[in-house]
Amino acid sequence: MGTMVQEGRFSQISPSFPFPLPPSRKPLSVLTMTLTLALTTDLWLEISPAARDEAWRLSQHQSSPDSRWRAYLNRLVLDAVLPWLREEWSPAAAAWPGEASLPSLWEVVDGTAIAVGEKRLILLPTEAMDEEELRVPQEWLDIDTWAADYYLAIQVDPDDRWVRIWGGTTHRQLKLEGSYDPIDRTYSLEGDALIRDLSALSVAQQLCPEAETREAVAPLSTPSEAQADNLLQRLGDSEVTFPRLEVPFPLWGALVTDGGWRQRLYRQRLGQQPPIALGRWFDNIWEAGWQSLEELFPRSALPALASRSNGGGESPVRRGRSILLGAPGEGKSAVLLVGLAAAGEERVEIQVQLHPVPDNRFLPAGVGLALFSEDGQLLRSVQAQEEDNYIQIQRFRCPPGFRFRLQVDLDDVSVSEDFVI
Amino acid sequence: MQPRQALIPLFSEFIILAEDRFSHWQVDSRLKRSMEERAKKRSEVSENLWGVYWHRLWQQQPESLAKGHLIAYLQEPCYWSAARISRGLRNSQYKLSDCFQIAIAQVDKILKGFDSQQSSNLKGYAAQMFKSILTNTLRQSQVADICSDWALLRKVSRKRLEKALDEAGVATGDREKYVLVWTSFKATYIPNEPGKTRQLTAPNAETWEAIASLYNRERHRQLNSPGKECLPSTLEKWLLKCIAAVRSYSYPKSISLQQPKMGREGEEGEILDDLVYGDASSSLLDELVRQGEVEKQQQVGELLRRILNQLEQEKPELSVLLQLYYGEQLNQNEIGQRLAMRQYTVSRRLTQGRKFLLKGLAEWSRDTLGIVLDPQGIDKTMSPMLEEWLESHFQPMGGGGRET
Numbered sequence: 001m002g003t004m005v006q007e008g009r010f011s012q013i014s015p016s017f018p019f020p021l022p023p024s025r026k027p028l029s030v031l032t033m034t035l036t037l038a039l040t041t042d043l044w045l046e047i048s049p050a051a052r053d054e055a056w057r058l059s060q061h062q063s064s065p066d067s068r069w070r071a072y073l074n075r076l077v078l079d080a081v082l083p084w085l086r087e088e089w090s091p092a093a094a095a096w097p098g099e100a101s102l103p104s105l106w107e108v109v110d111g112t113a114i115a116v117g118e119k120r121l122i123l124l125p126t127e128a129m130d131e132e133e134l135r136v137p138q139e140w141l142d143i144d145t146w147a148a149d150y151y152l153a154i155q156v157d158p159d160d161r162w163v164r165i166w167g168g169t170t171h172r173q174l175k176l177e178g179s180y181d182p183i184d185r186t187y188s189l190e191g192d193a194l195i196r197d198l199s200a201l202s203v204a205q206q207l208c209p210e211a212e213t214r215e216a217v218a219p220l221s222t223p224s225e226a227q228a229d230n231l232l233q234r235l236g237d238s239e240v241t242f243p244r245l246e247v248p249f250p251l252w253g254a255l256v257t258d259g260g261w262r263q264r265l266y267r268q269r270l271g272q273q274p275p276i277a278l279g280r281w282f283d284n285i286w287e288a289g290w291q292s293l294e295e296l297f298p299r300s301a302l303p304a305l306a307s308r309s310n311g312g313g314e315s316p317v318r319r320g321r322s323i324l325l326g327a328p329g330e331g332k333s334a335v336l337l338v339g340l341a342a343a344g345e346e347r348v349e350i351q352v353q354l355h356p357v358p359d360n361r362f363l364p365a366g367v368g369l370a371l372f373s374e375d376g377q378l379l380r381s382v383q384a385q386e387e388d389n390y391i392q393i394q395r396f397r398c399p400p401g402f403r404f405r406l407q408v409d410l411d412d413v414s415v416s417e418d419f420v421i
Numbered sequence: 422m423q424p425r426q427a428l429i430p431l432f433s434e435f436i437i438l439a440e441d442r443f444s445h446w447q448v449d450s451r452l453k454r455s456m457e458e459r460a461k462k463r464s465e466v467s468e469n470l471w472g473v474y475w476h477r478l479w480q481q482q483p484e485s486l487a488k489g490h491l492i493a494y495l496q497e498p499c500y501w502s503a504a505r506i507s508r509g510l511r512n513s514q515y516k517l518s519d520c521f522q523i524a525i526a527q528v529d530k531i532l533k534g535f536d537s538q539q540s541s542n543l544k545g546y547a548a549q550m551f552k553s554i555l556t557n558t559l560r561q562s563q564v565a566d567i568c569s570d571w572a573l574l575r576k577v578s579r580k581r582l583e584k585a586l587d588e589a590g591v592a593t594g595d596r597e598k599y600v601l602v603w604t605s606f607k608a609t610y611i612p613n614e615p616g617k618t619r620q621l622t623a624p625n626a627e628t629w630e631a632i633a634s635l636y637n638r639e640r641h642r643q644l645n646s647p648g649k650e651c652l653p654s655t656l657e658k659w660l661l662k663c664i665a666a667v668r669s670y671s672y673p674k675s676i677s678l679q680q681p682k683m684g685r686e687g688e689e690g691e692i693l694d695d696l697v698y699g700d701a702s703s704s705l706l707d708e709l710v711r712q713g714e715v716e717k718q719q720q721v722g723e724l725l726r727r728i729l730n731q732l733e734q735e736k737p738e739l740s741v742l743l744q745l746y747y748g749e750q751l752n753q754n755e756i757g758q759r760l761a762m763r764q765y766t767v768s769r770r771l772t773q774g775r776k777f778l779l780k781g782l783a784e785w786s787r788d789t790l791g792i793v794l795d796p797q798g799i800d801k802t803m804s805p806m807l808e809e810w811l812e813s814h815f816q817p818m819g820g821g822g823r824e825t
Binding site: 030032033037040044045046053056068069072088126129133135157158173183184188195197202206208213245 | 561604765772784787797
């Protein structure tokens with residue numbers, strides 16, 4: 001019987017690093033060889049040197065090497081893929097739930113969600129260069145508000161600065177065909193089972209958007225504030241390397257999807273200061289650095305504060321602190337004033353103003369004052385013009401437990417304070 | 422390489438390579454006789470249908486002559502993908518014969534993955550699969566070459582690590598411990614510069630302490646049998662074992678080709694009777710013919726030609742890349758050089774061009790054939806159909822390209 005193929009001279013490579021090549025053969029550059037092997041069915045996108053540096057810089061705001069690296073890879077992938085998605089799928093493609101939520105999300109879980117019209121895509125970055133599997137954290141499948149339609153497997157090579165989308169799948173396929181690993185709480189699908197032609201996904205998106213991409217997901221029940229507080233205490237310790245594996249999934253899932261709790265978890269793990277407890281101001285208890293008006297402005301009367309107007313007739317409790325926005329002596333500072341008044345039904349009314357420091361008539365031009373919700377959404381903002389005596393945020397009312405952040409900024413410098421009622 | 426034209430050789434001859442090039446076709450006489458028997462008076466059956474026919478028989482009897490016929494049939498797509506890829510890697514350590522062997526060794530996987538209910542084009546499917554198998558294998562091998570031991574640990578998926586450990590003979594009970602050390606290693610020791618992931622050096626003592634402390638904490642939760650607390654030195658030993666296993670797994674081994682057991686003359690047991698299909702008088706071949714696959718293929722061909730024409734009118738910058746890639750068989754790097762374009766742009770435009778055609782094909786399938794579209798269907802059926810059409814359209818002389 002004939003042999004099918006003559007024994008090819010088969011080169012064995014000695015498994016030591018670096019390996020010696022015969023002098024007659026120069027090795028191909030790594031990138032050249034990589035790109036030579038590119039197929040038309042997958043997509044290669046470039047990371048510019050500037051984007052790489054920026055991603056590295058931004059990813060430092062995490063609590064541990066593990067979460068920093070995770071934020072770095074996710075950021076690289078997001079920056080490379082989003083422009084392409086905007087061109088190929090829809091100009092409205094955007095990170096979900098929003099740019100502001102990314103650091104707190106990447107602190108604890110891998111993956112980046114992108115909303116494209118009514119559909120959602122999850123980008124799953126990996127350093128692995130094999131195509132054995134796609135692994136997706138359970139959060140992206142079993143939490144009803146987070147579940148998506150498509151999941152993309154993306155290799156990242158930070159050295160040669162590229163990302164490669166090599167396959168994709170749907171929620172449905174992952175739930176029906178994937179295997180669930182209860183130890184690390186991920187669903188995985190073999191590389192061979194993935195959709196390998198990127199264009200197939202994008203064509204399907206256009207031609208059969210109604211095709212079943214999602215399986216039903218039951219909603220999670222929300223823990224009480226007390227339960228959440230408890231969890232945050234425990235998981236807020238950055239020594240806990242894998243907070244997502246510490247408590248039963250339904251509890252974890254409900255915690256991490258709440259923007260406020262997630263943000264608190266993030267800040268706690270970063271070791272940031274707890275927020276200023278405004279409720280205690282009514283009891284004359286306040287944090288260091290916050291002073292009364294008389295102490296802040298010993299010599300001047302402040303016409304701007306003459307307003308008294310909150311319906312209940314009670315004068316508000318006011319405290320302030322100086323905010324430095326540049327080197328001392330440059331004249332770049334202001335006084336942040338926060339006023340608190342009872343507003344019936346346990347609610348409080350908050351008044352926020354920014355005044356020039358004593359002996360100055362005007363605020364530094366361009367200084368900004370902004371109010372953010374606890375999960376980073378901008379609620380209100382105002383900016384000083386050339387000759388403003390003061391600026392203020394429109395008064396707002398909130399219930400006890402409400403958390404917010406005030407930010408004062410001038411040019412590149414910004415100072416924030418967090419508050420809880 | 423001379424492509425085979427006639428039907429019988431297509432399913433009964435194998436490539437012989439010499440001096441790293443095509444030498445000649447070797448006839449397997451048993452396969453030849455088997456085809457001759459069946460092909461008697463069945464001139465209307467196309468090569469595609471024969472492919473499906475043998476595939477169905479193979480599914481029933483994996484070690485029979487059917488497999489031999491299929492491997493013979495797939496010699497050419499295998500050869501062309503090996504030739505094309507090795508040509509692009511001139512001056513590397515991978516020669517044509519190496520690539521051919523790596524690719525053909527995976528033929529079982531390709532046969533298993535082919536769904537003849539969805540598609541009748543085994544050759545087209547195989548061509549795409551050979552290319553992706555080869556590129557994947559070579560890429561793994563390259564990664565192992567350029568990475569330091571500790572960096573390599575970061576460049577593998579968990580599944581790959583598990584497979585490598587299995588292959589290295591690690592007991593299943595121990596495997597979970599090795600995987601946990603690896604997880605602890607990755608969570609603790611990360612590159613400290615944005616662009617230097619390949620040269621990771623060995624962890625220092627302090628890092629080993631941190632890895633050990635994470636392992637020891639997590640073993641209670643992540644292991645079925647937590648075992649004793651481990652010292653850094655033990656964990657280091659285990660990780661070194663992981664590295665060795667992964668390295669070994671990354672390089673294609675000397676492959677023993679899966680040859681169907683041809684047996685000796687006179688052993689009739691392996692010659693299958695023709696599968697009886699449906700009622701007693703019809704046979705599988707008849708049924709396949711009846712299903713009208715040939716006609717559909719012609720329609721698809723015409724459709725794609727029309728759509729390509731449209732692309733050439735509306736977006737010539739995309740169609741020119743298709744011509745270079747499928748016609749002149751340049752790789753993306755070479756196209757970039759030829760057009761003074763970055764490879765990333767080449768990749769995007771090729772994707773866009775293919776997508777234009779794929780979309781047209783999918784729309785037609787939906788509107789004319791009444792096929793209900795879904796992402797998997799488009800990927801598993803229409804994509805290989807498109808791929809095969811692109812290869813054959815731009816290479817009408819029935820080949821896969823240039824010789825070195």
